[in-house]
Amino acid sequence: MDVLLDNLDLYGPGFLDTVELFLLSGTGALVLGVVLAMLRVSPVPVLRAAGATYVTIVRNTPLTLVFFFFAFAFPLLGIVNTRDFGSYYFVAAVIALTLYTAAFVCEVMRAGINTVPVGQAEASRALGLTFGQMLGSVVLPQALRAVVPPMVSTLNALLKNTTIAAGFSVFQAGSISLNLAERGEDQLVGLAWVALFFVVLVIPMTLLQRSLEKRWSIAR
Amino acid sequence: MSSVLFDVPGPRARVRHRVYGVVGALAVVAVLAFVAYRFAVSGQFSGSKWTWIEYTKIQTDLLAALLNTLKAFGAGAVLALLFGAVFAMARLSDHAVIRVPATVVVEFFRAVPLVVLIFMFHYGLALGAPFFSVVLGLTLYNGAVLAEVFRAGVLSLPRGQSEAAYALGMAKSQVMRLVLLPQALRVMLPAIVSQLVVLLKDTALGFLITYEELLYYARYLGGDFQFGRPLVPITISVAALYIAMCLLLTWLATTLEKRNRRSRKVVAAPQDDPLPA
Numbered sequence: 001m002d003v004l005l006d007n008l009d010l011y012g013p014g015f016l017d018t019v020e021l022f023l024l025s026g027t028g029a030l031v032l033g034v035v036l037a038m039l040r041v042s043p044v045p046v047l048r049a050a051g052a053t054y055v056t057i058v059r060n061t062p063l064t065l066v067f068f069f070f071a072f073a074f075p076l077l078g079i080v081n082t083r084d085f086g087s088y089y090f091v092a093a094v095i096a097l098t099l100y101t102a103a104f105v106c107e108v109m110r111a112g113i114n115t116v117p118v119g120q121a122e123a124s125r126a127l128g129l130t131f132g133q134m135l136g137s138v139v140l141p142q143a144l145r146a147v148v149p150p151m152v153s154t155l156n157a158l159l160k161n162t163t164i165a166a167g168f169s170v171f172q173a174g175s176i177s178l179n180l181a182e183r184g185e186d187q188l189v190g191l192a193w194v195a196l197f198f199v200v201l202v203i204p205m206t207l208l209q210r211s212l213e214k215r216w217s218i219a220r
Numbered sequence: 221m222s223s224v225l226f227d228v229p230g231p232r233a234r235v236r237h238r239v240y241g242v243v244g245a246l247a248v249v250a251v252l253a254f255v256a257y258r259f260a261v262s263g264q265f266s267g268s269k270w271t272w273i274e275y276t277k278i279q280t281d282l283l284a285a286l287l288n289t290l291k292a293f294g295a296g297a298v299l300a301l302l303f304g305a306v307f308a309m310a311r312l313s314d315h316a317v318i319r320v321p322a323t324v325v326v327e328f329f330r331a332v333p334l335v336v337l338i339f340m341f342h343y344g345l346a347l348g349a350p351f352f353s354v355v356l357g358l359t360l361y362n363g364a365v366l367a368e369v370f371r372a373g374v375l376s377l378p379r380g381q382s383e384a385a386y387a388l389g390m391a392k393s394q395v396m397r398l399v400l401l402p403q404a405l406r407v408m409l410p411a412i413v414s415q416l417v418v419l420l421k422d423t424a425l426g427f428l429i430t431y432e433e434l435l436y437y438a439r440y441l442g443g444d445f446q447f448g449r450p451l452v453p454i455t456i457s458v459a460a461l462y463i464a465m466c467l468l469l470t471w472l473a474t475t476l477e478k479r480n481r482r483s484r485k486v487v488a489a490p491q492d493d494p495l496p497a
Contacts, residue, residue: 041225042240043226043229043233043237044237044240044241044244045241046240046241046242046244046245046248047240047241047244050244050248056467057463059466060417060421060462060463060466060467060470061421061459061462061463061466062421062422062423062424062425062435062462063421063424064421064424064425064427064428064435065424065435065455065458065459065462068427068435068438068439068455069455069459072439072442072451072455073442073451073452073455076262076264076449076451076452077258077259077262077264077452078258078261078262079258113225118225121225121226125226125227131225131226134225135225139225160331160332160333160334160335161333162333163333163335163336164335164425164428166335166339166428167335167427167428173336174333174335174336174339177339177343177344178343186344187339187343187344188340188343188344188345190344191336191339191340191343191344192340192344194336195328195332195336195337195340198331198332198333198336199327199328199331199332202330202331203327203331
């Protein structure tokens with residue numbers, strides 16, 4: 001307990017930054033992932049191929065490598081002036097997490113779209129809806145209910161993945177212990193508190209997932 | 221694609237789709253061209269940044285780093301499968317004394333980020349060689365996930381399987397070991413191999429605690445001034461290696477799944493997406 005209370009100035013901002021990282025990249029990944037999923041089911045072959053290629057490449061690349069690229073290699077390309085960016089590494093972490101997680105969100109969404117009976121799409125076409133209208137008002141709302149459990153798992157993974165930023169100069173929960181070491185605190189105890197923090201965050205998410213799953217499965 | 225969401229396009233839709241296709245292709249090409257342009261302008265394509273590839277010493281070192289990655293993967297995979305099987309059995313036990321602690325252990329290791337686990341072993345417990353921390357972390361995290369996969373597989377089997385085994389006079393442990401687990405293993409093969417892909421990707425975390433694997437070596441070589449700090453070329457090469465290895469495993473998974481689908485000995489696998497990362 002002492003380690004936590006004596007170093008609240010580290011733990012507080014660390015946990016807050018983790019939550020901030022999670023919310024920013026989670027929103028980005030959801031938006032990008034849904035766009036990718038729409039590309040992957042679209043009638044235009046080029047767009048389908050582009051979506052599929054992106055997902056295949058990103059899903060088979062370690063997240064650490066994506067971080068690695070944005071932290072070390074990307075600045076060398078001179079697209080952004082990293083010196084002007086006060087918090088370049090934080091932005092880089094958000095971009096890495098967003099790009100990586102979006103591929104998984106896309107796959108989850110696509111699996112969800114596949115669970116919607118084809119008759120739904122056929123019926124909306126019979127009513128004269130366009131492809132966009134059909135996706136937006138008929139298929140995606142139904143798919144959304146089917147994907148809640150795997151989507152929460154994906155977001156859970158994202159939350160845990162934020163800790164990888166510890167290796168790339170972003171201060172968040174994962175890097176607390178590294179800073180504790182400088183103060184001569186016991187790292188095992190320090191990390192145990194970080195682990196507990198994630199258990200406390202992840203388990204309610206899993207419970208929420210189960211209750212949503214139960215409540216929404218009847219509605220269909 | 222199992223379902224088709226759109227009609228067979230008519231003449232007007234075909235024209236429209238062609239327009240979208242051209243616009244989409246142009247957008248993709250524009251992005252790629254911009255990337256290539258930035259690479260060219262910042263000199264990433266210049267020969268001097270790629271000369272490292274010609275050195276035998278670097279080739280052997282790169283190979284050694286790749287071997288270290290595979291070593292961590294191999295050890296982690298075997299141990300995680302064992303851990304998963306044991307804890308799946310424990311979670312399905314009739315005795316609360318075994319079931320409850322196993323559930324707590326599995327839920328704990330699934331909830332804690334792998335980075336934090338690895339840091340705990342490396343910095344907290346000071347296990348010595350980073351290899352042990354990496355393998356232990358990979359084992360516990362992926363083992364916990366695999367335990368859930370195995371459990372879902374056992375639960376998806378028809379009740380008649382265990383009933384028939386009991387009717388033959390098998391003991392509880394025999395039913396699990398000889399009848400249920402082998403079938404669960406086959407039913408869940410795609411999910412298991414997908415989790416192994418995750419394990420392979422996660423070996424890259426060893427980089428954070430200076431385990432000398434592929435990414436660590438990439439960092440080392442990428443900072444070399446003799447070759448003009450070839451970080452971008454190195455990153456591309458290493459990414460290609462990782463993607464090739466993972467695709468090989470994924471290909472294995474789909475091949476196995478196809479073979480499974482043909483054999484009538486296996487019941488249909490429940491649609492369960494593997495957990496990412």
